[in-house]
Amino acid sequence: MRDYIIRRILGMIPLILIVMIVSFGIFSLVPNPFAALTENPRIKRADVERLKHAWGFDLPWHLRFFRWFGGVVRGDWGPSLLFPGSTAREVIGRALPITMRVMGLEFLLALIIALPIGILSAVKQYSITDYIVTVISFFGMSMPTFWFGLLMMMFFSVLLKRPSGMPLLPAGGLMTPGLEDAPFFVKFGDRLQYLVMPVAVLAFNSIGGWTRYMRTSMLEVIRQDYIRTARAKGVPERFVINRHALRNALIPIVTLVALSAPIVVGGAAITETIFTIPGMGSLIIQAQIKADYPTAMIALMLSSILVIVFNLVADIVYAWIDPRIKYS
Amino acid sequence: MENREVLVDVKNLRTFFYTEDGVVPAVDGIDLTIHRGEVVGLVGESGCGKSVASLSIMRLIANPPGKILSGEIFFHGEDLLKKSDEEMRLIRGDKISMIFQEPMTSLNPVFTIGDQISEAITLHQKIDAAEAKKRTIEMLRLVGIPEPERRFSQYPHEMSGGMRQRVMIAMALSSNPELLISDEATTALDVTIQAQILDLMRGLQKKLGMAILIITHNLAVVAEMAEFIAIAYSGKIVENASAREIFKTPRHPYTHGLLQSIPRFTERKTTEPLPAIEGMVPSPYHMPKGCSFNPRCPFATERCREEAPELEELSPGHLVRCYHPIEY
Numbered sequence: 001m002r003d004y005i006i007r008r009i010l011g012m013i014p015l016i017l018i019v020m021i022v023s024f025g026i027f028s029l030v031p032n033p034f035a036a037l038t039e040n041p042r043i044k045r046a047d048v049e050r051l052k053h054a055w056g057f058d059l060p061w062h063l064r065f066f067r068w069f070g071g072v073v074r075g076d077w078g079p080s081l082l083f084p085g086s087t088a089r090e091v092i093g094r095a096l097p098i099t100m101r102v103m104g105l106e107f108l109l110a111l112i113i114a115l116p117i118g119i120l121s122a123v124k125q126y127s128i129t130d131y132i133v134t135v136i137s138f139f140g141m142s143m144p145t146f147w148f149g150l151l152m153m154m155f156f157s158v159l160l161k162r163p164s165g166m167p168l169l170p171a172g173g174l175m176t177p178g179l180e181d182a183p184f185f186v187k188f189g190d191r192l193q194y195l196v197m198p199v200a201v202l203a204f205n206s207i208g209g210w211t212r213y214m215r216t217s218m219l220e221v222i223r224q225d226y227i228r229t230a231r232a233k234g235v236p237e238r239f240v241i242n243r244h245a246l247r248n249a250l251i252p253i254v255t256l257v258a259l260s261a262p263i264v265v266g267g268a269a270i271t272e273t274i275f276t277i278p279g280m281g282s283l284i285i286q287a288q289i290k291a292d293y294p295t296a297m298i299a300l301m302l303s304s305i306l307v308i309v310f311n312l313v314a315d316i317v318y319a320w321i322d323p324r325i326k327y328s
Numbered sequence: 329m330e331n332r333e334v335l336v337d338v339k340n341l342r343t344f345f346y347t348e349d350g351v352v353p354a355v356d357g358i359d360l361t362i363h364r365g366e367v368v369g370l371v372g373e374s375g376c377g378k379s380v381a382s383l384s385i386m387r388l389i390a391n392p393p394g395k396i397l398s399g400e401i402f403f404h405g406e407d408l409l410k411k412s413d414e415e416m417r418l419i420r421g422d423k424i425s426m427i428f429q430e431p432m433t434s435l436n437p438v439f440t441i442g443d444q445i446s447e448a449i450t451l452h453q454k455i456d457a458a459e460a461k462k463r464t465i466e467m468l469r470l471v472g473i474p475e476p477e478r479r480f481s482q483y484p485h486e487m488s489g490g491m492r493q494r495v496m497i498a499m500a501l502s503s504n505p506e507l508l509i510s511d512e513a514t515t516a517l518d519v520t521i522q523a524q525i526l527d528l529m530r531g532l533q534k535k536l537g538m539a540i541l542i543i544t545h546n547l548a549v550v551a552e553m554a555e556f557i558a559i560a561y562s563g564k565i566v567e568n569a570s571a572r573e574i575f576k577t578p579r580h581p582y583t584h585g586l587l588q589s590i591p592r593f594t595e596r597k598t599t600e601p602l603p604a605i606e607g608m609v610p611s612p613y614h615m616p617k618g619c620s621f622n623p624r625c626p627f628a629t630e631r632c633r634e635e636a637p638e639l640e641e642l643s644p645g646h647l648v649r650c651y652h653p654i655e656y
């Protein structure tokens with residue numbers, strides 16, 4: 001198992017290289033990345049030329065790639081055009097943890113809710129519970145995140161108010177200004193209320209799909225012969241489900257959850273924009289709109305690596321629950 | 329023969345399935361008596377309700393779509409159909425065990441075979457894990473699995489079909505059941521392996537003394553093992569007698585036909601085709617009026633097409649469901 005993990009991690013290296021080439025390529029193929037600057041009468045031509053030189057745009061593209069590549073590896077990601085005075089690394093260093101927190105919470109929440117409900121729905125197939133779960137899941141799957149986000153905002157930030165007149169939940173941002181020196185738990189609670197809506201919006205979407213898949217997978221497993229064997233030897237029904245069936249039913253779910261990582265990253269971009277969260281999603285969008293190519297390249301690369309890492313974790317979990325997977 | 333203690337007494341069992349296409353009277357009059365330590369064969373063409381009957385005894389018919397409509401299943405004089413789910417669970421795998429047709433799919437792929445047998449043991453006996461492991465290895469050795477210590481931690485996919493069926497037998501016998509139900513346990517195996525498994529079951533029956541209900545569509549299988557044979561046709565027992573009488577003086581035309589279709593190397597020239605019973609098994613959705621065998625029966629009369637015969641004791645211990653039993 002340990003060798004298998006090491007081998008899989010080493011196997012990621014070529015993939016990451018390809019991701020880097022593609023990330024670089026997409027932004028290098030832009031015909032004139034400095035168009036916005038040259039058109040701006042307030043920027044001197046000499047400055048643009050200096051920038052071009054600093055960025056290696058006076059070099060052929062392959063040399064530029066090696067320069068960029070070396071920089072990325074060394075951790076020198078170049079200056080941020082979006083936030084003058086900051087490096088791309090600082091900008092991303094601020095945004096990445098925020099996105100990871102939102103996504104981590106959403107994954108956790110969605111799994112904790114979707115898996116048990118999917119199981120329940122399968123065990124009680126065609127019951128009232130099953131029908132209600134089915135309807136809600138389809139809502140979750142088909143409702144666009146931006147629309148559901150705005151709907152929630154309307155309810156919890158506009159319609160519902162606290163006695164003090166403040167909205168029940170803050171409509172956007174990360175924390176209430178002026179609480180920087182508050183005790184830990186006050187700060188913690190404050191940040192939490194900012195996370196409720198974005199996490200809920202993202203999670204609802206995942207829960208819809210995952211519940212359905214968990215239900216389908218469970219239904220498939222509980223009509224297998226080995227489940228009948230478990231019952232025939234007197235295993236109590238709850239262990240038949242939670243021990244004998246669950247482990248088998250989870251095998252396809254692992255892949256599914258991993259494959260949904262890119263969707264979650266994409267959904268996070270929209271959600272962050274709606275709730276004005278300064279995370280990676282909104283950073284990528286802004287960097288692209290404002291032609292901050294250094295930041296955009298790195299951000300795209302990191303998002304892709306995130307997806308690769310997800311797949312790796314999925315493969316390891318997969319091998320762990322299914323003994324039929326050969327490590328060699 | 330006189331002091332035979334009745335272990336199982338099934339009386340007029342009826343189990344139907346309610347499907348979208350209609351009602352399936354899978355079992356519609358099964359009567360069966362099994363004495364302590366006896367081997368009884370239940371024989372009939374596939375689809376005649378053998379599996380449904382045995383799963384009814386185990387109370388493993390899923391409801392919906394199945395339902396045990398009426399009848400009694402006495403085990404040690406107590407009606408299993410009146411027991412609570414929990415009481416029944418404690419009997420399954422302890423006093424009554426079952427093995428199935430499909431050794432390839434009857435074991436849970438994600439647990440080691442050692443785990444699966446130990447689980448059956450600890451469910452019904454108050455012993456600790458180390459003790460259970462010792463007993464598991466003992467059982468593996470008993471069913472003729474070489475290197476039981478190594479096999480203990482193997483997964484089902486690492487074993488052949490014959491070995492897996494041995495594992496199933498070890499699991500079924502681990503709690504010293506009084507009744508072992510073997511539902512076509514050798515049907516899916518190669519002929520040589522089939523013979524080995526039958527030998528094993530016969531040997532274990534002599535050694536451990538449990539009763540066996542051996543279910544098969546193949547009369548040759550029960551010919552060597554069973555002392556008593558019940559013949560089923562479209563959900564009903566049509567003849568029930570000692571193996572000797574079934575083979576020497578079959579009274580029901582269907583039993584007679586079945587015996588005619590067994591190849592005999594000595595009596596027949598190989599060029600002559602085997603006589604088969606004319607016609608086809610009736611569809612469970614369109615049962616014929618009267619005796620369900622009447623469309624295929626050479627002796628059928630007007631009466632057979634109008635009313636259904638009851639199971640009657642024509643001579644001591646020889647029960648037949650027919651208006652025109654064959655006379656000798």
Ligand SMILES: Nc1ncnc2c1ncn2[C@@H]1O[C@H](COP(=O)(O)OP(=O)(O)O)[C@@H](O)[C@H]1O
Binds near residue numbers: 373374375
């Ligand atoms: N779960 C089920 N739903 C509907 N019909 C069933 C179900 N299980 C068995 N049957 C029907 O019951 C009849 C008897 O089946 P079975 O007992 O499996 O036959 P066999 O004698 O080959 O073991 C068949 O017609 C089969 O189609």
Ligand SMILES: [Mg+2]
Binds near residue numbers: 375378379380511512
């Ligand atoms: Mg069957």
